[in-house]
Structure formats: C-alpha cells, structure tokens
Amino acid sequence: MADIDIDALHPTYSEIYNVLGKDSDALLNLFKNMSGQQINLPVHLYDPDMVKEKLAARVQNNESIDINVASEHYGYSRRWIRTVIKGVHEEKMGEEKLHQLAAKLVEEVRKNTGTDWIRRESARAQMRVAVKRLLRQFGYPPDFAAEAIDTVVTQAEKMAMSEI
Structure with a gap:
C-alpha cells in the first residue's frame, strides 16, 4: 500500500480517493497514467448500441423485459428503452x-x-x-x-x- 498524505491531496484527487474506496494504490496508478489529461466522461455508463444489442437478444429469446427495470439498470429513459424494444419487435415481425x-x-x-x-x-x-x-x-x-x-x-x- 502506497504512503500518501491524504490531508494534502488536491480536492479533485481527494474526491477520487474517496470514490475509489480509499485505495492509495489505485489513486497513484490513476495519477501516473492520467495526470495532466482532461477527462470527459459520457453521460451514460452503457453504450447505446450495446444496450440495443442486449435488449434485441432478450426480445429474440422471447424474454419478458420490464421497461422500468431496464431503464433504471442501463440509465436510459423508459421512452428510449420502449422505442428500442418496439423497433426490435417490428424487425422480428418483418x-x-x-x-x-x-x-x-x-x-x-x-x-x-x-x-x-x-x-x-x-x-x-x-x-x-x-x-x-x-x-x-x-x-x-x-x-x-x-x-x-x-x-x-x-x-x-x-x-x-x-x-x-
């Protein structure tokens, strides 16, 4: 475990340190690999194309999909999830x-x-x-x-x- 002075950390690194579960090694690894770089994180954790593929596979397997649960899990609106599922059903029908x-x-x-x-x-x-x-x-x-x-x-x- 790396020895770092937590009280002297930059506020940004202090917040990252807390998010990482107070893991000093992970913070130092992140600092070494990413310091000085500007990071823009996507709004959604999951890629929309991959989510479409996952939902399509479930529709093709005739699995029931709870739109509210899928929306909560993937972080997309219920309307978007519903539109994707409907589109897959229509493709499936031909x-x-x-x-x-x-x-x-x-x-x-x-x-x-x-x-x-x-x-x-x-x-x-x-x-x-x-x-x-x-x-x-x-x-x-x-x-x-x-x-x-x-x-x-x-x-x-x-x-x-x-x-x-």
Whole structure:
C-alpha cells in the first residue's frame, strides 16, 4: 500500500480517493497514467448500441423485459428503452407481415364502421376487440397492443370525420 498524505491531496484527487474506496494504490496508478489529461466522461455508463444489442437478444429469446427495470439498470429513459424494444419487435415481425397486418386492419375498420359508429360505444368496443384479435393473430407484441389499438381507433375516427 502506497504512503500518501491524504490531508494534502488536491480536492479533485481527494474526491477520487474517496470514490475509489480509499485505495492509495489505485489513486497513484490513476495519477501516473492520467495526470495532466482532461477527462470527459459520457453521460451514460452503457453504450447505446450495446444496450440495443442486449435488449434485441432478450426480445429474440422471447424474454419478458420490464421497461422500468431496464431503464433504471442501463440509465436510459423508459421512452428510449420502449422505442428500442418496439423497433426490435417490428424487425422480428418483418416488413411484409406488417404490411399484411395494416391491410387487414384497414379492411376490419371498414367492416366495423357503420352509421353513427363513432357515437355508439358498443360499436367502438366491437372495433377494439376486432383490432386486438388481428394484432394477436399477427403476433404483435402484447406490451404494445393497447397503444396500437388506440392508434387504429383514433385513425378510424379521423377517417370517418373526414367523410362526413
């Protein structure tokens, strides 16, 4: 163990010394290798590309991912983690399958829209069930189904309003 005068340390080195668990050898090693250099540390501990790879691997293995836990662990926002997971799910489904799903959704929406369907809660509920069934049939990830259902119903309402 190296002999250093802790009371005489520069405030920056004193703080590093405390962070290193009061390890004199580690502080001296850091000083010898890094003194005089300016260090800018990244905001995130984990590389975003590597985090994407880790999350993608878990999605490919059909592992459940708690977005809050992943966000806390990797230090990225829940929104970013959710976007990454959603993107991986979409890649996993494949572009052709997504196009087929979109065509079926349009067909289902047209089939379920009738006169005054926007005002009738039962008709809207029936559409939501039909959309949910289609999403499940195409293997759409359940974690994102509620958001997709809301989007489809909202788009259908906008289409209906523009036709009036």
